[in-house]
Amino acid sequence: MLVTGLEILKKARAEGYGVGAFNVNNMEFLQAVLEAAEEARSPVMVALSEGAMKYGGRALTLLAVELAKEARVPVAVHLDHGSSYESVLKALRAGFTSVMIDKSHEDFATNVRETRRVVEAAHAVGVTVEAELGRLAGIEEHVAVDEKDALLTNPEEAKRFMEETGADYLAVAIGTSHGAYKGKGRPFIDHPRLERIAALVPAPLVLHGASAVPPELVERFRAAGGEIGEATGIHPEDIKKAIALGIAKINTDTDLRLAFTALIRETLNKAPKEFDPRKYLGPAREAVKEVVKSRMELFGSVGKA
Numbered sequence: 049m050l051v052t053g054l055e056i057l058k059k060a061r062a063e064g065y066g067v068g069a070f071n072v073n074n075m076e077f078l079q080a081v082l083e084a085a086e087e088a089r090s091p092v093m094v095a096l097s098e099g100a101m102k103y104g105g106r107a108l109t110l111l112a113v114e115l116a117k118e119a120r121v122p123v124a125v126h127l128d129h130g131s132s133y134e135s136v137l138k139a140l141r142a143g144f145t146s147v148m149i150d151k152s153h154e155d156f157a158t159n160v161r162e163t164r165r166v167v168e169a170a171h172a173v174g175v176t177v178e179a180e181l182g183r184l185a186g187i188e189e190h191v192a193v194d195e196k197d198a199l200l201t202n203p204e205e206a207k208r209f210m211e212e213t214g215a216d217y218l219a220v221a222i223g224t225s226h227g228a229y230k231g232k233g234r235p236f237i238d239h240p241r242l243e244r245i246a247a248l249v250p251a252p253l254v255l256h257g258a259s260a261v262p263p264e265l266v267e268r269f270r271a272a273g274g275e276i277g278e279a280t281g282i283h284p285e286d287i288k289k290a291i292a293l294g295i296a297k298i299n300t301d302t303d304l305r306l307a308f309t310a311l312i313r314e315t316l317n318k319a320p321k322e323f324d325p326r327k328y329l330g331p332a333r334e335a336v337k338e339v340v341k342s343r344m345e346l347f348g349s350v351g352k353a
C-alpha cells in the first residue's frame with residue numbers, strides 16, 4: 049500500500065528500528081526493492097532522485113506509484129534531494145507520498161524559508177517532507193571541534209530548524225558522505241552529536257550516504273573487470289548504533305549500483321555470445337534484491353510490515 053513517508057518513519061523511530069530508502073533508476077531496481085520488501089515483510093521507501101526522474105521519466109514514476117499501491121507492505125514513493133520548489137511540485141503531481149527539499153548548501157535563513165515553502169505545498173496535499181541541515185562530508189575523527197561544528201549538524205540549530213520549518217523528518221550530517229569513497233579505513237561517525245540532536249529533535253532522523261560498500265562486492269566488481277579505487281563504506285555496527293540513537297531512515301544507493309553492475313559484468317564475461325538483455329539484467333536484479341534484503345535485516349525492519 050502507498051503511504052506517506054511519515055507514517056512509516058514515525059513508527060520506526062518510536063519502536064527503534066530503521067527503514068531503508070533505496071534509490072531506483074529503472075524497472076529492475078524498482079522490482080528488486082518491492083519484492084525484497086514483500087518477502088521480508090518490511091516497510092520501505094522507494095527513492096527517486098531528480099536524475100532518476102529525468103532518466104526514467106513518466107514510465108518510471110508511473111510504475112513506482114502504481115506498484116507501490118499494489119504492494120502488500122507499506123511503501124512510500126520519495127523524491128530524493130529535491131533541489132527546488134518546482135522539482136518538488138513535479139513529484140507531488142506524479143503522486144509521490146514523500147519529498148525531500150535539500151537546501152542544506154544555503155545559509156540557515158534561506159534553508160528555513162525554502163523548506164517552509166515546500167512544507168506548505170506538500171502538506172496541503174497530504175505529503176510529508178524531509179529537509180536537510182549540515183554538510184554531508186566525510187570527516188576525520190581527530191579534526192578540531194570547531195571544524196566539525198562548521199560542517200556537521202548543530203543540535204540546537206536542528207531543533208530551531210524543525211520548529212521553524214514544520215518539516216517532518218530531518219537529514220543530519222554526522223560524518224557520512226555519498227558514493228563509494230567515504231574516507232580511510234572505518235569512516236568516522238559522530239554518534240555523540242547524533243545523540244545530542246536526537247535529544248532535541250523528536251522527529252525521525254535520516255542518514256544519507258549510508259552504504260556499506262562491502263569489500264566482497266568491491267572485489268567482485270574488480271574481478272569482473274570493473275575499475276574502482278580504495279572504496280570504503282559505513283560499518284554495519286555504526287549503522288546499528290545510529291538507529292539505536294534515533295536514525296529512522298537510511299539511504300542506500302551505492303551498494304545497489306555496485307551489485308547490479310558487478311553482476312552484469314560477471315554474466316557478460318561468462319557468456320560473451322549472449323545478447324538477450326533479460327539474461328544479464330535478471331541476475332543483476334536478483335543481486336540488488338539480495339542486498340536490499342540484507343540491509344533490511346541490518347536495519348531491523350524485517351517483519352515490521
Ligand SMILES: O=C(CO)COP(=O)(O)O
Nearest residue numbers: 227256257258259301302
Ligand atoms: O544518500 C544517498 C541517497 O540520498 C545514498 O548514499 P550512498 O551513496 O552511501 O548509497
Ligand SMILES: O=C[C@H](O)COP(=O)(O)O
Nearest residue numbers: 071097099100129226301
Ligand atoms: O544522493 C544521491 C543519490 O545517490 C542519487 O544519485 P543521482 O543523483 O546520481 O541519481
Ligand SMILES: [Zn+2]
Nearest residue numbers: 150152180184
Ligand atoms: Zn545535501
Ligand SMILES: [Zn+2]
Nearest residue numbers: 226256257299
Ligand atoms: Zn543523499
